[in-house]
Amino acid sequence: MDKFLVNMAIVRVNLDRKGQDILDNYIPLVHETLANMENDIFSVDEFKTRFVEIAEFSIPTGAVLALLKRAMKKYELLIKGESGTYIINRESLQTSGYTSVRDAEQRKYNQLVSKFVRFCKDELDLTIEHDSAASYFFEVLFDLAPLLFKNISDAEKLKINHSDKNRYLVARFISYANNADQESFESILSFVRGSILTETFYYSQNPTDIENKPLRRVVVYFDTQFLIRLLGFSDSALCAPSQELWEMLKEMQVKMRCFQDTLDEIHGILFAALNQMDSHGRLKPNRPSDIFDYITQNNIKPSDLTIILNTLEEKLKDRQVYVEPRPKLIDAYSFDHELLGEKLSTVFELQSEKARQHDINCLQAVFQIREGRKQEYLDRCKAIFITTNSQLAQLSTHFFNEQYGPSSAAVCMGDHVFASLVWMKSVKKITDLPKDRLVANCYSALLPSESLWSEYIREVTRLQDQGAITQEDYHVLIYGMASREQLMEHVFSSDDNMFGSVEEILDRAKREYTKEVNERLSTIEGVATKQSDIIDSLVGSIGRVVETIVLVIILCCWVIVLGYALLYTSPTSITDLKSLSPKSIVFLVLLAVTLLNLIFGIRLVDVCRNIANKSGEAVKVWIRNRYNM
Structure with missing residues (x-):
């Protein structure tokens, strides 16, 4: 292998x-x-x-x-x-x-x-x-x-x-x-x-046809989840491949559509979210990374959700995805809906009857657009239904192959596979497409399946109803990313069933949260200390500059006063001092400074430095108070 x-x-x-x-x-x-x-x-x-x-x-x-x-x-x-x-x-x-x-x-x-x-x-x-x-x-x-x-x-x-x-x-x-x-x-x-x-x-039949023949005569219809990801209403790792496929189709001028039924289904999901928010205040995701989870994780308000609902079709038009009514059923182009429904219900046990019927109706519409014929060439197949559900694509392909013979252009194709074919045809190939497909595939594998998540939700709700866990614990278990990681790790590292395991998952999640919070606090403290050191250094530098400027100014003033006093202020007699003229005052100040220096040892430069230091400290205090440092 x-x-x-x-x-x-x-x-x-x-x-x-x-x-x-x-x-x-x-x-x-x-x-x-x-x-x-x-x-x-x-x-x-x-x-x-x-x-x-x-x-x-x-x-x-x-x-x-x-x-x-x-x-x-x-x-x-x-x-x-x-x-x-x-x-x-x-x-x-x-x-x-x-x-x-x-x-x-x-x-x-x-x-x-x-x-x-x-x-x-x-x-x-x-x-x-x-x-x-x-x-x-x-x-x-x-x-x-x-x-x-x-x-x-x-x-x-x-x-x-x-x-x-x-x-x-x-x-x-x-x-x-x-x-x-x-x-x-x-x-x-x-x-x-x-x-x-x-x-x-x-x-x-000829591999070079994949590259050489464009899809301009093919109308591509998208399913519900693909459109949700195209609009960005999911985790970025899951949205990226859908948006890349859309970019390639747009570049190739391929017609992109969705049926009115599909738009109605998205509206129904958003209305359900809005009603649940009005009733309970917070959404309970049907599966991690679904649209309910996206709304919760991004703190989308009911008013914001209402705007999204009212502008949904406009957002699709902006992306050149136009809504079409599903064509009326023509018996000559019809297939066995009941048989396909039985096959789908066997694989998708948790799928609602309404969602299953939507899938069948979309497949019927595309099959009818193809006039009920199997297609051998992707570039001539008239229409194709693209889904994010690879199981639906494989099961429906097997169904149509059994009923009408093998086809090289399936009625329904998974977005992963279809993107690969479009990628080969695209002139401007997106170099990261294989990587993004791989990352999205792995991201999906790390999420709990719908059945596992439903079982987990039931058990968490049961424990809350019994008073075994608090409301805060409930929120940690349902909405915390650490809890989801611990759920997957617990399930795949043991043979135990879900019951009796939620407390252990909660305990592990809390430990992970505590560890994560401590790491974040340590990081924040380190950054704060570093920033504080930088600020202290900056304020200190400013203070030292102010001290130097003040000292220089004071010393210059004293030098000027001293020079003036020596040259012009010396009195001819003691009686001249009684007049207290400017010259006399300058002479007396100079005399006082001299006596202080001789008797008490006080130097003029020390006095100047003391004044400069106090000025610098005053500036530092002002800066810290001004900017709340």
Whole structure:
């Protein structure tokens, strides 16, 4: 399995190289496959079989033919033989650098696995075998590249090992790496980029069509959660991918729409929030990071929420997303709503009947716009429904494939996958899109599921009703980020059920809050001390400047008075002093200073310094009182 991840890292997109398209990224794998062919003359099926052995994933025959054509015409690795066969040009194969690239990526991958194993042991007290660590990283691809995941050689084994716990563990590690270990994060991102690129192989008969054919004739309809994230009513990590997809579609001049039913559903959510705020004062989120949680965390007032309600359609128009009425049902283009509803209710047990019917109606509308036909080409499919719910996308695709045959352009597509396809078509590619997709995927994995959160809410409410926890404890458990982190850590680190665990989660959350508050206080005290030192230094400098200025002024005055006295004020007789003229006064002052110095040892310069010091201190006191320092 690790060979697959290494190959995905090798395939990763290099957007800086001119004249290179999607097929060129796979030429190293084609090189290696051809080098390991037993015979120089081979058929397409023989090449495909060997390619799967080397790459550890299968690709459609159309993609295989496109790769062989590229290897023959651009790289001269092959010569066309008779009866659909190909002949290997062994001389050209000698220029392949696959082995050195593979070894370099393998070393990076080995380091990544070692760090993951050590992280689980040190941070989560969980022992993971080095050989089984690869299966955890495949959890990343389950949503980002669902069709590629199904075509991996060990797909069945990976499906058995797939679990929310494994997804949570690798998400914890990726979140840590993104913040503290960029080398590991880049290693993960490299095979994520390669996987996103490879996923596009399964949506067209010819992979180059993904890049070359625009979507201008396709109308894209968004679901409720996508629009909520597009408008920014969720956590920024979840909103970023939706906003990036919107930017690419806008740049490509793709028509973006939503059905009136979808706008009504958003209105209904906001009205419910407004009513709950009026009744209880504070919202109880149905799931962390939903719109109720966003309103609470951002302290949005009822008046602000009312403004949002009244300007919702205008906000969508500003983003060039226009509202359309859902077309009336035409029986000829209808599918079995009841059967699809049963499949949805089996997977989404907590979904309301109203929400389920909304999904079915939107799928019906898009299917009807397509005139009830399966579509082979994404750029000609007329309409497509984009959802943030990857399970809905996969389940509905499976339903339509069963009823009407496989299609390369599904009626409903997850926003992760659709963004990858649009990204390949976009002229101005958003370089951070794979990273933002990875971060959003991991962020979702670190949040409690809807079923877990509902169970948790019931237990917290039960304890409050029994008086086991206070109102303040209730708020910490429901709205505190530390409580949510502790909830996820508790659930995935033990086999206990929720009951009897809330007190432990509360205790851990309080400890985390205390630790966090102490750290913040220490930081604030450090900053305050530093700022106080800077202020003291500044005020002291100002005081010293004032002292120096006053001292210089006083001394200059005394020097002038002394010079004047020596030259002009000496009396010719004692009787001249009786007149108390200015000259006499100056002489008497000079005499007094002289006597004080001779008899008491008082120096004039000391008197001047004392006056200057008092002046400086007075200025410092004034500055502190003036600016409340």
